[in-house]
Amino acid sequence: MRISRFIPFALSAFVPFLAGPANSADKALTVYTYESFIAEWGPGPKIEAAFEAECDCDLTWVGVADGVALLNRLKLEGDKAEAGVVLGLDTNLVAEAKATGLFEVHGLDTKPVSVPGGYSDDTFIPYDYGHFAVIYDTETIANPPASLKDLVEGDPDQKIVIQDPRTSTPGLGLLLWVKSVYGDDAAQAWEKLSKRVLTVTPGWSEAYGLFTSGEAPMVLSYTTSPAYHMVAEETNRYQAAEFSEGHYLQIEVAGLLANAPDKDLAREFLGFMMTPGFQNEIPTNNWMLPAAAITMELPEAFGMLVAPEKTFLYAPEDVAENRAAWIDEWLGAMSR
Amino acid sequence: MLTRTEHRASRMAGLAALVAIGLALAVPIAVLLSHGGASELSSSQGDYLVQITRFTLLQAGLSTLLSLVFAVPLARALARRPEFVGRRWLLNLFAVPLGLPPLVAALGLIEVWGRNGVANQGLGLLGAETPFSIYGLSGILLAHVFFNLPLAVRLILPALERLPPEYWKTAANLGIGGLPLFRLVEWPAMRRTAASAAGLVFMLCATSFTLVLVLGGGPAATTLEVAIYQALRFDFDPGRAVLLSLIQICMTLVVMLALKLMAATAETGDTKGGSTSRPDVQGGLHALPDAALIGLGGLFVSAPMVAVIVSGLSADLSRLLTDTLFWRAASTSLAIGLAAAALSVVLASFLVRGRYSAGQNPGSPALGLLAGLSGAAGSLTLLVPPVVLGAGWFLMLGGGTGQLLAPLMVIILINALMALPFVMRVLEPAHQNTLERNGRLAVSLGVVGANRLKQIDLPAMLPALATGFVFAVALSLGDLGAIALFGSDRIVTLPWLLYQKLGSYRTADAAGLALLLGAITMALMIVAEKLGTWNGSAYR
Numbered sequence: 075m076r077i078s079r080f081i082p083f084a085l086s087a088f089v090p091f092l093a094g095p096a097n098s099a100d101k102a103l104t105v106y107t108y109e110s111f112i113a114e115w116g117p118g119p120k121i122e123a124a125f126e127a128e129c130d131c132d133l134t135w136v137g138v139a140d141g142v143a144l145l146n147r148l149k150l151e152g153d154k155a156e157a158g159v160v161l162g163l164d165t166n167l168v169a170e171a172k173a174t175g176l177f178e179v180h181g182l183d184t185k186p187v188s189v190p191g192g193y194s195d196d197t198f199i200p201y202d203y204g205h206f207a208v209i210y211d212t213e214t215i216a217n218p219p220a221s222l223k224d225l226v227e228g229d230p231d232q233k234i235v236i237q238d239p240r241t242s243t244p245g246l247g248l249l250l251w252v253k254s255v256y257g258d259d260a261a262q263a264w265e266k267l268s269k270r271v272l273t274v275t276p277g278w279s280e281a282y283g284l285f286t287s288g289e290a291p292m293v294l295s296y297t298t299s300p301a302y303h304m305v306a307e308e309t310n311r312y313q314a315a316e317f318s319e320g321h322y323l324q325i326e327v328a329g330l331l332a333n334a335p336d337k338d339l340a341r342e343f344l345g346f347m348m349t350p351g352f353q354n355e356i357p358t359n360n361w362m363l364p365a366a367a368i369t370m371e372l373p374e375a376f377g378m379l380v381a382p383e384k385t386f387l388y389a390p391e392d393v394a395e396n397r398a399a400w401i402d403e404w405l406g407a408m409s410r
Numbered sequence: 411m412l413t414r415t416e417h418r419a420s421r422m423a424g425l426a427a428l429v430a431i432g433l434a435l436a437v438p439i440a441v442l443l444s445h446g447g448a449s450e451l452s453s454s455q456g457d458y459l460v461q462i463t464r465f466t467l468l469q470a471g472l473s474t475l476l477s478l479v480f481a482v483p484l485a486r487a488l489a490r491r492p493e494f495v496g497r498r499w500l501l502n503l504f505a506v507p508l509g510l511p512p513l514v515a516a517l518g519l520i521e522v523w524g525r526n527g528v529a530n531q532g533l534g535l536l537g538a539e540t541p542f543s544i545y546g547l548s549g550i551l552l553a554h555v556f557f558n559l560p561l562a563v564r565l566i567l568p569a570l571e572r573l574p575p576e577y578w579k580t581a582a583n584l585g586i587g588g589l590p591l592f593r594l595v596e597w598p599a600m601r602r603t604a605a606s607a608a609g610l611v612f613m614l615c616a617t618s619f620t621l622v623l624v625l626g627g628g629p630a631a632t633t634l635e636v637a638i639y640q641a642l643r644f645d646f647d648p649g650r651a652v653l654l655s656l657i658q659i660c661m662t663l664v665v666m667l668a669l670k671l672m673a674a675t676a677e678t679g680d681t682k683g684g685s686t687s688r689p690d691v692q693g694g695l696h697a698l699p700d701a702a703l704i705g706l707g708g709l710f711v712s713a714p715m716v717a718v719i720v721s722g723l724s725a726d727l728s729r730l731l732t733d734t735l736f737w738r739a740a741s742t743s744l745a746i747g748l749a750a751a752a753l754s755v756v757l758a759s760f761l762v763r764g765r766y767s768a769g770q771n772p773g774s775p776a777l778g779l780l781a782g783l784s785g786a787a788g789s790l791t792l793l794v795p796p797v798v799l800g801a802g803w804f805l806m807l808g809g810g811t812g813q814l815l816a817p818l819m820v821i822i823l824i825n826a827l828m829a830l831p832f833v834m835r836v837l838e839p840a841h842q843n844t845l846e847r848n849g850r851l852a853v854s855l856g857v858v859g860a861n862r863l864k865q866i867d868l869p870a871m872l873p874a875l876a877t878g879f880v881f882a883v884a885l886s887l888g889d890l891g892a893i894a895l896f897g898s899d900r901i902v903t904l905p906w907l908l909y910q911k912l913g914s915y916r917t918a919d920a921a922g923l924a925l926l927l928g929a930i931t932m933a934l935m936i937v938a939e940k941l942g943t944w945n946g947s948a949y950r
Contacts (some may be wrong), residue, residue, distance in 0.1 A: 109913070136899050139913055149646050152808075231540050238628075240644035263456075273545040273627030276644075280913050286918070289525045399452070401645075406454035408629035409461035 085306045102133035103339045104157040108243075109137040110279045110360075111162060116117035117359035124351045131339055141243030141326070142167065145207055148176055153333050155237040158340030159199065161328035161347075164243045165387065166250060168198045168327060169394035178332040180343060186348040186366040189325050191387060198327035201347050202362035204296040205321040205382050206247045208234065214291035218315040222255050225317075233272035234292035235281040239401055243324065244278050248294050249404055250393065251322035254386040260400075264407035274408070286312075297321065297380045302361045304375035320384030326362065412849070413858050417767045421777070425762010427757045431787050431830075434823055435794055438802020441656050445648045445805055455650070458629070463657055466633040469547060470616035473554035477611050480555065481562035482604060484707045486596055489562065489570035489699040490691045494701075501567075501709050504560035506715065509935040511888025512557070512620035513905050514928040516716030517912070519543050519553055519625075521721055528713070545627035553621040557613040560711055562604075569603040570596060575686050582690035591690065609669040609878060616665060617658075617795045620890045620905075624912070634658040635797045639894055648805050655798040662793050667716075715757050722925020725918045730926070735902065743887050743903040746818065750825035751882035755875055757826065758833040761787055762841045787834075791827045796891035799824050804895050817896040824892040829882035835882065840874030841867075877941040884934035888927065904930075 112118030112135040122133045138144055141162045148155060153176065163171055171177060179196045189200045208225060210218045215232065219225040225234070237245030256263045272290040275281040285293035296314075303312045328347060334340040346352055350369040357372055358360055413419060488497070507515065523529045523544045530541040541550060573595070581591055619635040626632055628848040632640070633655050641651040691697075730736055765784035768777040791799075807813060844867055852862050868875075890905040897906040904927045911920040 143644075146644060146646055150808075238644065241642065268628070268630055271628060272543065275913075277913060283917070287526065357922065399454075402452060402454040402458065405629045406457040406461070409458055409465070409632065410630075 095169060101129070101336055101339050102134065103129075103131055103159065103336060103343055104134045104136060105159045105161050105343070106136050106147070106157045107160075108140045108162040109277055110125070110146060110282075110332060111135075112137045113279065115359070117355040120355045120359060121352055124355070125343060125346055128346070128351070129339065129342055133343070136156065139279075140163070140237065140241050140245070142239065142246055143241040143276065145171055145174075146241070149174060150177070155331060155333060156335065157331055157335035158336060159330060159343055161326075162243075163198065163327055163329070164247075164388055165193055165198075165200075165325045165327060166243070166246055166322040166393045166397075167328075167390070168195065169390035170397065171329065172197055173394065176331055176333070177329045178334075178337075180330045180344055182345055182348075184348065189365050190323060190385065191325075191327050195327070198326045198329045199344055199347065200327050201352070202356045202365050203323065203325045204298050204362040205323055205380075205385060206244060206251060206294065207297040207299070207317070207321060207380060209285065209295045209299050209312055209314055210317075211285070211288075211291045212311055212313055218292075218313070219317070220315070221318040222252065223319070225270070226252075226263045228270060230269035232270065232292065233290040234270050234294065235272050235284045235290045236274055236294045237261055237281050238274050238276050239404060241276040242278055243326070244294050244296075245283075247322050247324050247399075249400060250388055251386060252321065253400060254388070255319045260401050261407040264404055265410055268408045268410070271408075280317050293310070293328055296324075296362065297382065298357075298361050298363060301357075301373065301375040304360060304378070305373045314380045316380045316382070321380075321382035322388055323385045323387045325365070325387075365382070412767060412770070412845075416858060416862075417770070419859075420763045420767035421780065422764075423760040424768065424780060427764065427789065428780070428783055428787060428906055431757065431790065431827065434827060435790060435799065437708060438799050438806065439659075439794070440651045441802045441806045442798075445652045459653065461629075462632050462634055462637050462654075463661070465547075465631065466616060466635075466661070469550050469554070469622075469631075469633065470612050470618075472547075473558065473615040474608050474612040475504035476551060476555050477558040477562050478604060478608050480707070481559050481566060481607070482600065484559070484703055485563045485570060485600065486592070487703045488567055489596075490688055491697065491700050491704065492571075492686055492688060494704075498602050500704070501564065503708065503712055504564055506932065506935075507557045507560050507711065509888075510557075510715075511886055511890075511905060511927055512553075512618075512745060512932055513624065513908055513912075514718055514888070514889055514924045514931075515556060515714060516553060516621055516624045517908075517924045518716075518718040519549075519556060519824055519896055521717035521921075522713045523549070523552060527717075545625060546631045549625035549627070550618075550622055550631060553625055554611075554615045554618065556711065556714065557621075558614065559707070561667040562607045562611060563707070565607040565610075566600050566603050571686055572688045573599050573686075578686070578688050587690060606669075612868060613662070613665060613669070613792060617662060617792065619795070619797055619894075623890075623894070624909075634661070635795055635891075638801055642801055642804055642895060651801050651805075655801055658798055659794060662795070666789070690702050718921070718924050718928055721921040722928075725922030725925070727922050727925075730919060730922045734905065735925075736923070737906040739902045739904045742901065743905075744883075746822055746825060747883040747886040749822045750829065750886040751879045753822060753826035754829040754833050754882045755879050758830055758837050758878060759841075759875070762834060762837045765838075766841060766845065787830065789831060790875075796824050796889070797895070799827070800895040814900055817901060821892045821896055821901075825886035825889055826882070828889065828891075829878075829885045832885065833878035836874050836878040837871070840871050844870040850911060869932055873941055877938045878933050880938040880941060884931045887934070888931050898941065924936050 107118070110116050118135050119252050122135065125133055136157065137149055141164055144162050145167050148160065148171070148187060155176070177197050180199060182199065184194055184199055187194070187200050189203045193200060208219065219228055236248055239245040239249040252263055252267075253260045273284065275284070278295070281293050282295060284290055300310075300313050303309050328344060330337070330344060348366045350367060353364040353366045353368045354370045356364045357368070357376065359372075479699070480520045482900050491497070521527055523542060525541050533542060544552065577595055581587065581595065586594070595761050617635060619639070620634065622631070622633045622636045623639070634657060638654045638658065641647045641654060673742060761784040765781045768781040771777050800820065807816050807820070848870060852858065852866050857865060888905060890909060893901070893906045894909070897903070904923065908920055908927060910921045911923060
C-alpha cells in the first residue's frame with residue numbers, strides 16, 4: 075500500500091471548497107433563512123433576482139431546517155457568523171435573539187410595516203405574518219377537528235405531522251398555542267395529542283411534504299396554506315380547520331447582525347424588505363400575509379381562507395423566560 | 411518470527427497507535443466531563459432522560475428478539491435446502507445490508523413500508539384497517555430487523571452447516587425430523603452462535619443513530635444517541651449532552667461486560683455453499699414451508715433495495731450529476747473516506763504488529779497488557795459511539811463553525827476509529843499468515859528491518875491491506891453520525907446532502923442521491939471482497 079500516493083490526491087479533493095464562493099459583484103450579502111423560503115418554489119429566488127437588480131451586489135441565501143434552528147445556529151456560531159441579515163425568526167424568539175447580543179439596532183423607519191397587534195421593534199422588522207392552523211385532507215377526513223380540544227382528544231388513528239419546537243417556529247407556535255389554551259394542563263394535553271402524532275419533523279418543509287404525499291391526513295401549517303393548493307394546484311382538497319378557541323399568530327421578522335461584513339448593504343436589504351419588490355413575492359410564494367404594502371392583487375383564494383376571530387400571541391419576554399421549561403415539559407409529555 | 415530490533419520497533423508502533431487512540435477517546439471524554447457540572451436537572455428533564463434510556467433498551471431488546479426469532483427458522487430452512495437455485499445469490503444478498511449506508515436503506519424502507527408503499531397497499535387489500543407505520547417504534551424495529559436479520563442468518567447458518575453429514579444420515583435412518591430433530595440436533599448446534607449473534611445485534615441496535623434519527627418520529631421514539639445529537643444541534647445544551655453521553659457509555663459498558671460474561675465470541679466461518687446433503691429432508695411438496703420462508707426472507711431484504719434502484723432511476727439523475735453541490739459533496743466524501751481509511755489502516759497495522767510482537771512473549775505482564783489492549787482497541791469504538799466522540803470534539807471546537815480543517819480532521823478521526831475493528835479483523839489473520847510463512851526464512855536470510863517490511867511483509871499483506879482500506883472508505887462514505895454534528899454549508903458529504911434533501915422533502919433528488927451513494931458503497935464492498943481475504947465473516 076503506497077499511502078504517500080494518496081495524500082496529494084486526498085488534498086486535491088479539498089481544494090474546490092477551500093477556495094470559497096466566487097463573487098461576481100463587488101458587494102456581497104449573505105442572508106440566513108429557513109429552508110422553505112429559498113426552495114425553488116419559495117420566494118427566495120425571485121427576491122434575490124429583484125434585490126440584485128437594484129443593489130449591484132451578490133445575494134447568497136443560506137438555509138437551515140426552520141426558524142428556531144436559525145437561532146440555534148447563531149448561538150453556536152456566535153460572532154463568527156458570516157451573514158449580514160437573519161430572516162425567519164418570529165416574535166416568539168426575538169427576546170432570546172436580542173439577548174445573544176449578536177443583533178444590532180437597524181435604525182430604519184418601519185412606518186411601511188403594519189401587522190396585527192402593531193408589533194414594532196428597534197432591532198427586528200416584520201416581513202410577513204400568518205395564523206397557525208391544522209390543515210387536513212378533505213378526502214380522508216370528513217369531520218375535521220373544530221377546536222384544539224377536538225384535536226387533542228380525537229381518534230388516535232387519524233394522524234397529524236407536527237414540527238419540533240426545538241428547531242421549528244411552527245412547532246414552537248403549536249407549543250405556545252397549546253399553552254395558551256391549556257395553561258398548566260398543557261402537559262396532559264400533549265400526552266394525549268402525542269398518540270395522534272405520526273412523526274415530529276425538524277422543519278416545516280418535511281412535515282408538509284409528508285402531508286401532501288399522503289403519509290398523514292393532517293399537518294400543522296398556516297390558515298394561508300390552502301390558498302397555495304387553490305391557486306397553484308386549483309384544488310380545494312386541502313383545507314384549514316377553524317378552531318373555536320382561536321388561533322396562534324405568527325409574525326416573522328428579520329434583523330441585522332452586529333458583525334455584518336457590509337452593514338450598509340444589510341440595511342439596504344432590510345429597507346428593500348419593506349417595499350413591494352419584496353412584499354409582492356410573499357403571498358403567492360411564501361404563502362403568508364404581507365407585512366407591508368403590495369402592488370399586486372391578492373388572488374381570490376385568499377378571501378376564502380379561515381379568518382380567526384380570536385388570536386393568541388405571547389410577549390417575546392414571556393417566551394424567552396419560559397421556553398426552555400416548556401420545551402422540557404413537552405419532551406417529558408411526548409416521550410411518555 | 412522477528413528479530414530483537416524488530417520486536418522493539420513493533421512494540422513501539424503498537425504502543426504509539428494505542429496512545430493515539432487513547433488520546434482520541436480520552437480528550438473528548440475529558441471535555442465532556444469538564445462541561446458536566448453545568449446542568450441542573452428539573453423533574454421533567456429527569457423524566458425525559460429515564461424515558462429515552464428505557465426506550466433505547468426497549469427498542470434494542472425488541473429488535474434483537476425479532477431479528478433472532480426470524481433468523482433462526484430462516485437459517486434452519488437454508489440449512490435444510492442446500493441445493494436450490496439462487497441459494498448462493500441469496501446468501502450474497504444477505505451480505506448487502508451490512509455495507510449499505512443506513513440512510514439509503516431507510517429511504518428504501520420508507521418506499522416499501524410507508525403509508526403509500528407496496529406493503530401497506532397489500533395490507534389494505536388483505537383488509538387491514540390501520541396501516542403499518544414506518545415512523546416511531548414500529549419503523550425502528552423494521553429497519554433494525556432489515557439490517558440484523560441477514561447478519562444473524564449469516565452468523566448462524568455456518569453453525570448448522572458445520573455439523574457432520576453423519577448426523578443427518580442417522581436422523582434420516584431413525585426417521586427423526588421436525589421438532590425432535592430441532593430440539594436434539596439443530597438447536598444445540600445453533601445455540602451458542604445464536605446467543606452471541608443476539609449480543610452483537612443488541613449492541614448494534616442500542617447504538618444505532620441514523621435509522622432512529624430518520625424513522626424515530628419524535629421524543630417518544632428517541633434513543634440516547636439521537637438525544638445527544640439533538641441536545642447539541644437543537645438546544646445547544648452541552649450539560650444535557652454530557653449527561654446523555656455518560657449514560658450511553660455506562661449502558662454500553664454494562665452491555666459489553668454482560669456479553670463477555672455470557673458467551674465466548676461466536677465461531678465464525680464461511681458457509682460451504684451447500685455441499686452437505688440432507689437425506690433427512692424430504693423434497694416435493696414438503697419443501698413448501700421452507701421455500702415460503704426463504705422466499706419471504708429474500709423478499710423482505712431485497713424489496714427496499716429494489717425500491718431504491720427503481721425510484722432512483724426515475725429521478726432526474728442527469729440533473730443531479732451536473733449539480734456542483736453533488737460533486738462537492740462527492741469529493742468531500744471521497745477525501746474524508748480516503749484519509750480516514752489511510753489512518754485506519756495505519757493504526758490497525760501498528761496494533762496488529764504490536765500485538766503479535768507482544769504476544770510472542772507471554773511471560774511479561776506489561777507485554778500481555780499491550781497485547782490485550784491492542785486487541786481491545788477495536789471494540790472501544792463500540793463502547794464510545796461516534797456521536798459521543800463527536801460531541802466531545804464538538805464542544806472543544808465550540809461547534810466547529812467557521813472552521814474547516816479542524817472539523818474535517820475530527821470527522822476523519824471518528825470515521826477511522828469506526829472502521830478500526832473491521833480493518834483489524836481483516837489484517838490480523840493475514841499478518842499471522844505472512845509471519846508464519848516467511849518469518850523464519852527472512853530472518854535466516856538476514857532480510858530484516860525496513861527492508862523486510864518493504865520486500866516481504868508489505869507485499870504479502872497487500873491484498874489484506876487493500877481490502878481493509880477499501881472497506882474503510884466504503885464505511886466512511888456511508889456515515890452520517892460524525893457529519894451530523896459537524897455538517898454545515900461548508901462541509902457537505904453525500905450522506906449529509908441526502909439527509910438535507912430528505913429534510914426539505916426533495917424526494918426525487920433524495921432518491922437519485924440514495925441510488926448513487928448506494929451504488930458507490932456497494933461497488934467498493936464488492937471490490938473489497940474481490941480483493942482477497944475479506945468475506946462476510948470478517949466483517950464485524
